[in-house]
Structure formats: structure tokens, C-alpha cells
Amino acid sequence: MNREDFLKLLIESKYGNVKVFSEAIKIPYTTVRTILEKGVGNARIDNVLKICKGLDISPEQLSVDFDFDTTFSEIIKKTSSLSKEDQTKLLQYINNNFYIE
Known part of the structure; x- marks a missing residue:
């Protein structure tokens, strides 16, 4: 699972869909959709931080070294x-x- 699939899974599990999530974090829907389609690595850091905050995850969890394991x-x-x-x-x-710490 790549970072973008991981994000989409979290978004859908917490907000139902990307549109609702984008409204909640005050980032245009098209921007969030582009990040999910073209990659987190191409996104502005302030947008990545807003996404992380909205999903209650740390930016480190989007590191290319993070293991997006299938069990999770x-x-x-x-x-x-x-x-x-x-x-x-x-x-x-x-x-x-x-x-759990």
C-alpha cells in the first residue's frame, strides 16, 4: 500500500469521502484529490500538515520509509x-x- 492509498483509506474511514474531508480541513477538494492522485511528495508542506492534523496522524507516518502494512x-x-x-x-x-503508548 502506498502513502496515497493509506491516506485515502484513513479519509474514507474517518470522514466517509474526500469531499467531506477537504471541507473539514479547509483545503479545496481538487487539491486533496490531486495530492491523492499525484503523490504526497509533490504537495505543499502546509497542505500535508493540514491533512495529517485532520487525520490525527504525524507527518512521519507519511515518510517513504513508513511501513504501510496490509494488516493495518x-x-x-x-x-x-x-x-x-x-x-x-x-x-x-x-x-x-x-x-498502548
């Missing part, structure tokens, strides 16, 4: 298909059963 992407896909109530239950389960 499967977790996001499956979690995003849950109802909000079930997502809350899953988060409570994780918080109660796993130590």
Missing part, C-alpha cells in the same frame, strides 16, 4: 464498516485490554 489497512477497513456504537465498544475493548 485491513484493520482500518473492517473497523470503518462497523456502526459507531460497535466502534466505541471496540475502542473500549482495546483500551481495557492492551497497553
